[in-house]
Amino acid sequence: MKFIKLLVFLLVFVACKKETPKQVTIxxxxxxxxxxxxEGRQTGSEGEQKAAKYIAQRFEDxxxxxxxxxxxxxxxxxxxxxxxxxxxxxxxxxxxxxxTGTNVVGxxxxxxxxxxxxxxxxxxxxxxxxxxxxxxxxxxxxxxxDDNASGVGVLLDLAKKLKDTNKGxxxxxxxxxxxxxxxxxxxxxxxxxxxxxxxxxxxxxMDMVGRLKADSTLAVYGVGTSPIFKQTLKAHNQKFKLVQNxxxxxxxxxxxxxxxxxxxxxxxxGQHEDYHKPSDDFDKLNYDGMSTISNYIFxxxxxxxxxxxxxxxxTKNESEETPRFKVGLGVIPDYLFDGEGMRIDGISxxxxxxxxxxxxxxxxxxxxDSSVTDMMSYMKVLSTFKxxxxxxxxxxxxxxxxxxxxxx
Numbered sequence: 265m266k267f268i269k270l271l272v273f274l275l276v277f278v279a280c281k282k283e284t285p286k287q288v289t290i291x292x293x294x295x296x297x298x299x300x301x302x303e304g305r306q307t308g309s310e311g312e313q314k315a316a317k318y319i320a321q322r323f324e325d326x327x328x329x330x331x332x333x334x335x336x337x338x339x340x341x342x343x344x345x346x347x348x349x350x351x352x353x354x355x356x357x358x359x360x361x362x363x364t365g366t367n368v369v370g371x372x373x374x375x376x377x378x379x380x381x382x383x384x385x386x387x388x389x390x391x392x393x394x395x396x397x398x399x400x401x402x403x404x405x406x407x408x409x410d411d412n413a414s415g416v417g418v419l420l421d422l423a424k425k426l427k428d429t430n431k432g433x434x435x436x437x438x439x440x441x442x443x444x445x446x447x448x449x450x451x452x453x454x455x456x457x458x459x460x461x462x463x464x465x466x467x468x469x470m471d472m473v474g475r476l477k478a479d480s481t482l483a484v485y486g487v488g489t490s491p492i493f494k495q496t497l498k499a500h501n502q503k504f505k506l507v508q509n510x511x512x513x514x515x516x517x518x519x520x521x522x523x524x525x526x527x528x529x530x531x532x533x534g535q536h537e538d539y540h541k542p543s544d545d546f547d548k549l550n551y552d553g554m555s556t557i558s559n560y561i562f563x564x565x566x567x568x569x570x571x572x573x574x575x576x577x578x579t580k581n582e583s584e585e586t587p588r589f590k591v592g593l594g595v596i597p598d599y600l601f602d603g604e605g606m607r608i609d610g611i612s613x614x615x616x617x618x619x620x621x622x623x624x625x626x627x628x629x630x631x632x633d634s635s636v637t638d639m640m641s642y643m644k645v646l647s648t649f650k651x652x653x654x655x656x657x658x659x660x661x662x663x664x665x666x667x668x669x670x671x672x
Contacts, residue, residue, distance in 0.1 A: 290417040297413035306390025308363035328370030340452040365441030372435040378465035379434040384415030385443030404542035414474030432569040450517035466527040469518035476553025490527035537610040587647030591672035606642040630658035
């Protein structure tokens with residue numbers, strides 16, 4: 265009899281253990297999405313399809329309803345551009361000349377009047393598609409851990425947090441395809457929504473949120489697209505040095521929703537030397553930082569839960585003022601730097617900056633006769649030079665002013 269009781273206990277214990285699901289972490293999601301087996305998740309590739317199926321399964325496991333046009337999936341087909349200035353036209357499948365991308369869409373239906381959209385793109389550059397900054401001789405997989413497996417990881421963490429809380433809104437989670445080719449997936453969704461844009465309350469986008477630095481600088485774009493955003497962000501900020509930008513237009517998927525009059529917030533931890541290179545791997549990400557960002561966004565969403573539909577406000581489109589360049593310095597600017605000048609966050613090999621002896625961390629304060637006070641003034645000055653020109657660049661290097669001659 266004792267043996268039978270023991271056997272029953274063991275069977276129940278084993279059954280309970282089997283029923284306990286493994287808690288998937290942000291790091292688990294990033295490691296899967298940025299694994300070599302997905303071959304860089306280029307839009308329309310087999311690797312991207314594997315990523316889409318993984319995300320759909322995660323949505324299902326988290327209890328999200330399918331909200332695509334085919335279960336969790338919303339497919340769109342297009343012909344790639346032959347001219348960089350032409351617009352991509354969406355089309356029906358047409359043999360080898362057509363690429364098909366797949367948005368993955370999940371829904372938390374709280375029977376609320378309005379819906380909050382939370383998005384992040386999951387495509388990347390495959391083995392080095394257009395936009396790659398890799399200059400090696402052999403093909404290398406671009407795993408895109410920060411760009412943008414990090415954003416998807418935080419999105420999935422938010423889905424877990426929001427599943428049974430904050431019932432004042434519904435929540436639509438979208439991972440976009442085609443971002444690297446020109447915001448194609450988000451643009452397609454905004455024009456073919458599965459939840460009416462009239463019901464959209466606001467949109468939160470996360471793109472490259474995996475490299476929070478020691479000074480905890482976090483960029484938030486779109487803060488001017490609704491009057492309530494600035495005060496809400498400030499009220500819950502205890503851990504970040506926020507760099508805020510009012511514009512709802514920028515080089516990520518929030519722009520597609522701003523263009524249909526939806527208030528947007530876009531979160532970003534900054535560029536780095538591994539951007540669009542094979543070296544953007546999972547082991548370089550700050551997972552504690554990503555968890556802190558997820559918690560911060562959740563607190564912002566919670567605060568806005570009972571505010572009804574947010575007012576939308578048009579903002580100045582700073583991209584229209586961006587000058588055109590004939591030459592480049594060959595640096596990665598630190599877009600999160602809020603001091604005077606333009607701080608260099610990375611140097612490209614065999615480019616004017618490297619040849620002149622500029623270094624990472626240098627702050628450009630003068631080019632020729634023009635002072636450089638911020639990113640916009642730097643771009644305006646740079647746009648005045650052409651190939652073959654020479655000029656003197658003055659940089660602040662650890663408090664010492666250093667002059668270098670640059671030839672473009």
